[in-house]
Amino acid sequence: MYNILLKIDRDSSQPIYVQLANEMIQLIRSGVLKPGTKLPSIRNMAKELDVHPRTVVAAYDEIAAQDWICSKPRSGMIVAMNLPELKPINFQSDTEQPAAKNIFSESHDTFRYKLIINDGFPDHRIAPFEQIMKYYKQAFYQNESEKMSMYSNSSGSFRLRKAFSAYLGESRSLAVNMENILITRGAQMAIYLAASLLIKPGDEVLVGDPGYFLANAVFEQLGAKLTKIPVDQDGIDVDMIEKACKRKFKLLYIIPHHHHPTTVTLSAARRMKLISLIKQHQFKVIEDDYDYEFHYAHRPILPLSSAEHDGHVLYIGSVTKSLISSMRMGYLIAPSELISKATHHKQLMDIRGDLLFEDALANLYENGTMQRHIRKSLKLYQQRRDIFCRLLKNEIGNEISFKIPDGGMAVWVVFDKKYNLSELSSKAARQGLRLSDGSLYNSSTANLNAVRMGFASLDETEMIAIVAILRKIMNV
Amino acid sequence: MYNILLKIDRDSSQPIYVQLANEMIQLIRSGVLKPGTKLPSIRNMAKELDVHPRTVVAAYDEIAAQDWICSKPRSGMIVAMNLPELKPINFQSDTEQPAAKNIFSESHDTFRYKLIINDGFPDHRIAPFEQIMKYYKQAFYQNESEKMSMYSNSSGSFRLRKAFSAYLGESRSLAVNMENILITRGAQMAIYLAASLLIKPGDEVLVGDPGYFLANAVFEQLGAKLTKIPVDQDGIDVDMIEKACKRKFKLLYIIPHHHHPTTVTLSAARRMKLISLIKQHQFKVIEDDYDYEFHYAHRPILPLSSAEHDGHVLYIGSVTKSLISSMRMGYLIAPSELISKATHHKQLMDIRGDLLFEDALANLYENGTMQRHIRKSLKLYQQRRDIFCRLLKNEIGNEISFKIPDGGMAVWVVFDKKYNLSELSSKAARQGLRLSDGSLYNSSTANLNAVRMGFASLDETEMIAIVAILRKIMNV
Incomplete structure (x- = not known):
């Protein structure tokens, strides 16, 4: 069987044992050789393939080093029961490790947000x-x-x-x-x-x-x-x-x-x-x-x-x-x-x-396209700033303090001390709104209890929906 | 005149002297106020604009700090003769500095290359x-x-x-x-x-x-x-x-x-x-x-x-x-x-x-598009490797040594000691061919007199043209 399954190119610059090893790994990976399958003894394999027994030893060593096969007492070499692919290589402690924490995404990654209050980004739609x-x-x-x-x-x-x-x-x-x-x-x-x-x-x-x-x-x-x-x-x-x-x-x-x-x-x-x-x-x-x-x-x-x-x-x-x-x-x-x-x-x-x-x-x-785009953005974002700040003031103005910014894409909103931003952030997430918990803005010494609210990328409908959610979760 | 040219917005949150300074800089930059123009005295300017003289002093100070205007003995303030824009700001020693050296482009930047031997890059055309x-x-x-x-x-x-x-x-x-x-x-x-x-x-x-x-x-x-x-x-x-x-x-x-x-x-x-x-x-x-x-x-x-x-x-x-x-x-x-x-x-x-x-x-x-693309590239680059190596061997084989690479996108070509690669590189540039001078490949101790020749991105016509130029500049 193996003389048909395993193709050896004797003119190749690659040593025969490496060819053999690679071919066998392919057979294992493709499922032709199933876990537990007994492999021929070294002498039989060498005979069948018409190669020197040392070549088979080297090939088996290579495959065993990669954990595709292992030796079983009284059976010789068998295809490994736990194939390398079935376990994550390198990574014994994987499951205990948290995923890389993204500084821009503190938590709630599993929620699907319908609305996002970002740190101050442009509106890609324009x-x-x-x-x-x-x-x-x-x-x-x-x-x-x-x-x-x-x-x-x-x-x-x-x-x-x-x-x-x-x-x-x-x-x-x-x-x-x-x-x-x-x-x-x-x-x-x-x-x-x-x-x-x-x-x-x-x-x-x-x-x-x-x-x-x-x-x-x-x-x-x-x-x-x-x-x-x-x-x-x-x-x-x-x-x-x-x-x-x-x-x-x-x-x-x-x-x-x-x-x-x-x-x-x-x-x-x-x-x-x-x-x-x-x-x-x-x-x-x-x-x-x-x-x-x-x-x-x-x-x-x-x-x-x-x-x-x-x-x-x-x-x-x-x-x-x-x-x-x-x-x-x-x-x-x-x-x-x-x-x-x-x-x-x-x-x-x-x-x-x-x-x-x-x-x-x-x-x-x-x-001049960029220059025109910037002028257009400037005008739009100024309108959005005014709309957003008016909404904030009218709807939750007693619970927060902020100053209308001279420029930029975000308002710095300080929450009344009675609000715990981490809790608010969780509540917002359950409403489909991404709201920062503010921790990234804090200095090492002070809890500012504030977040940047990016308005530039929000249209009026989105703003109204966002402020309505804020109102709801703040019990205003 | 200045009360027409200089618009002041008294409702703005920006201090008047800053507005004044910015407006005047605009006038200078746009050429309305030409180099050498004498500016009104502080008292006259304040009167004309109906602002406090201290405001004018502050504005003149700001503009002077930016080198747009300067004081001239017995004339008061004049628009600077060497306007800031006419000299590179920050950068007194600019002209003496070489441009940032690109490690991938050792020299000859002014030549327009018709052909390039690169370090081993894919062919973007496929x-x-x-x-x-x-x-x-x-x-x-x-x-x-x-x-x-x-x-x-x-x-x-x-x-x-x-x-x-x-x-x-x-x-x-x-x-x-x-x-x-x-x-x-x-x-x-x-x-x-x-x-x-x-x-x-x-x-x-x-x-x-x-x-x-x-x-x-x-x-x-x-x-x-x-x-x-x-x-x-x-x-x-x-x-x-x-x-x-x-x-x-x-x-x-x-x-x-x-x-x-x-x-x-x-x-x-x-x-x-x-x-x-x-x-x-x-x-x-x-x-x-x-x-x-x-x-x-x-x-x-x-x-x-x-x-x-x-x-x-x-x-x-x-x-x-x-x-x-x-x-x-x-x-x-x-x-x-x-x-x-x-x-x-x-x-x-x-x-x-x-x-x-x-x-x-x-x-x-x-x-699967990437997988197909890689298989296609693999086949094409192997053909190109063979064509390129054959050309090298037939045309300049006595002057260089190389081994056909098992893979990759480049051949490592060692030149006979009689060739100075830096000179060859200059000669090639004059023929419209970019050829590395090999210096980047040298270790600190040894001059290998060799370059990587990327073949993957070259079609046969380009290869023939390149080897012809090599032959010419090597006097083969």
């Missing part, structure tokens, strides 16, 4: 998706682009960086060249790279309190010592930063527009004072301006980077926030020697982005 | 691109998916991990659950994450020599001490690994199929010995099996991971290599507690992948 797809296909079928993309600079698509350099000048008075731009998978990668370049273990880093937990986590991962600077209605407390200047800290991380999580914007007076502190004390700053595009009250304040000419301020922006949350893209703006170092570090973890997608996106900046 | 786009659109327009994607597990799309767990079982006898899979942007990110979890500064890591430079760079970045183990025609020297076991090294990095750069495959005998060493000495292994799918001589050897049940082997695979080089995707397979930690680390640098794309790809695995 995004220029078809145009992106059109240009993406174009880029793909230009044979050249795909070929060349492998050898495009790892800082990002040449064409997109060119488009960005024009756009950043127009929108933010940031006069930068291509060499000052590194395109990343979302603003988060830009934070990680900037921090990796600047921080050594033990360095002091100033962050806002409350602050952006995923930035803090990066700094801590790199061994930094965090100093928390209070954030009030005018943004981060610059007088406290001035005091810290006496002891030569390494880095300040700041979110000038719509600070995360509280949505406050740095006041102009503080901004000016901060610029003069940077000039005087020459400390490094990561300016995370992920929300620049969405300022409703008036024109956004200009980035610190646009007023600071000595390369101390590294500027970070987000494309994701203007577009579609699943398409992650951001950028880091810095002096070219830093961009060069950041590019090297980026290659270690992500050789290059999707350069066809980046080229496709460049089209949208070049022909 | 990829199921239209199907991916179709499913991508489907995923996008399923409102739910985009909404939910924000809250999908950061380990990667639920659906794709499920598809992978089935596929890895069928193709590699790797019986893994979703919790054992982390989806990454290319295999490189998987290497970075696995190494970040396992390596502490000072740890000893065993790597092949010659070896994959981008993996070595990751280990060195993390502070590891590299020990280079020779790689010969049977793969890495396992006897040398055995000797190293005496001193308790931390990690072995191994590429079992088509080692990078030399394309050799680990022999079955060495593989078995290595498995027993791992079981005996319990060291950790990163098994980078980026090229598993493309084995021509016979069925690929099974991963070490499939024979090792204690979680010491972390397995890395690549989707990019089976699909399209610009769409970067890979995965890490490990015990769930390690995947959980790796997911946390991944979030710090890349909050989540493009989950719509991942869902789209899951379709292709579920309905």
Whole structure:
């Protein structure tokens, strides 16, 4: 039988025993050889296949090492009763381990949400998706682009960086060249790279309190010592930063527009004072301006980077926030020697982005589609902010406090102390509504009892339904 | 004049001096106020605009801080002669800095290549691109998916991990659950994450020599001490690994199929010995099996991971290599507690992948499109390997040495010592051919005078044209 089932190619460069082993594993896996089946003795198998007995020994050893067969007293080798596929390989303790915890999804994963209050994301329903797809296909079928993309600079698509350099000048008075731009998978990668370049273990880093937990986590991962600077209605407390200047800290991380999580914007007076502190004390700053595009009250304040000419301020922006949350893209703006170092570090973890997608996106900046989309979003999100805040005020206004944000995509809603957010979150889930339990926004010392409520991606019907559920579960 | 040009909104929450500053910057940027224009004195401006003189002082200070205006002796404030936009902000030393060096593109960036010899990439012309786009659109327009994607597990799309767990079982006898899979942007990110979890500064890591430079760079970045183990025609020297076991090294990095750069495959005998060493000495292994799918001589050897049940082997695979080089995707397979930690680390640098794309790809695995595509590619690339190797042998065979690779997408071509690869690379560029100068493949100690020549993405016409150019520049 086995001389028919097992095909041996004597001209192959692969040793015969390996061929034999692989063929037998196939027979076992496909069910031809069932668990418990007795295999021929080494001598009989060798005879049947016309190979040296040592070849059969080696093949059996290989298959046994992979647990497909085992020796049974007085029976010789048999096909294993518990085949390797039937048990998870490597993973003895699997069932006891919880699944990887997603920082954006604290619990209730088994519920199917009908409605979601997110952290502040754009509405993908108004995004220029078809145009992106059109240009993406174009880029793909230009044979050249795909070929060349492998050898495009790892800082990002040449064409997109060119488009960005024009756009950043127009929108933010940031006069930068291509060499000052590194395109990343979302603003988060830009934070990680900037921090990796600047921080050594033990360095002091100033962050806002409350602050952006995923930035803090990066700094801590790199061994930094965090100093928390209070954030009030005018943004981060610059007088406290001035005091810290006496002891030569390494880095300040700041979110000038719509600070995360509280949505406050740095006041102009503080901004000016901060610029003069940077000039005087020459400390490094990561300016995370992920929300620049969405300022409703008036024109956004200009980035610190646009007023600071000595390369101390590294500027970070987000494309994701203007577009579609699943398409992650951001950028880091810095002096070219830093961009060069950041590019090297980026290659270690992500050789290059999707350069066809980046080229496709460049089209949208070049022909003004993105700019129009941002203006359109700005108008719509401002209306939605007003509707949502009015609903909150009218329906549950006595139970919460919030300030209408100047911009951004979320309201910072503080709940009355009588509400336990973890309980509310569970109750909401049972109503089909995803509501954060707020734990991610808390600092290590304080329970803020608050959540960010993203309004930008919700239409009025959804808002009304959400606030009705909130009202119900809060017993208002 | 200024009371017409400068609009002030006294109901705005923005301080008047900020409004004033922003408006004036706009006038300067738009060219209404030309460089050198004298501005009204503080008193006149305040009078004209009906604001307090202190407001004008604050506005002028803000604009001056951003270098839009400056004070000129005996003239008061004038619009700056060198406007901020005309010089690159931050970046005094810009012109002296070289652009970020791309490790995959050593030089000649200004040439327009007609032909490219790459490191070993798939042919995007045969990829199921239209199907991916179709499913991508489907995923996008399923409102739910985009909404939910924000809250999908950061380990990667639920659906794709499920598809992978089935596929890895069928193709590699790797019986893994979703919790054992982390989806990454290319295999490189998987290497970075696995190494970040396992390596502490000072740890000893065993790597092949010659070896994959981008993996070595990751280990060195993390502070590891590299020990280079020779790689010969049977793969890495396992006897040398055995000797190293005496001193308790931390990690072995191994590429079992088509080692990078030399394309050799680990022999079955060495593989078995290595498995027993791992079981005996319990060291950790990163098994980078980026090229598993493309084995021509016979069925690929099974991963070490499939024979090792204690979680010491972390397995890395690549989707990019089976699909399209610009769409970067890979995965890490490990015990769930390690995947959980790796997911946390991944979030710090890349909050989540493009989950719509991942869902789209899951379709292709579920309905067998990917499997068919891989079989088709395998057949085509084997033909191309044979054609390319025959051309090399017939046309320049006396000047080079190479072994026909068992699999993979590249041939490792060693040039006769009389050829200087850096010179050849320059000459090739002038003929419109991109040829690596080989420097990336060299170890620190040896000039191998060799390059990887990717054949998989070349059709016969391109191969003939490439070999003709090689012949010409080598004066054969």
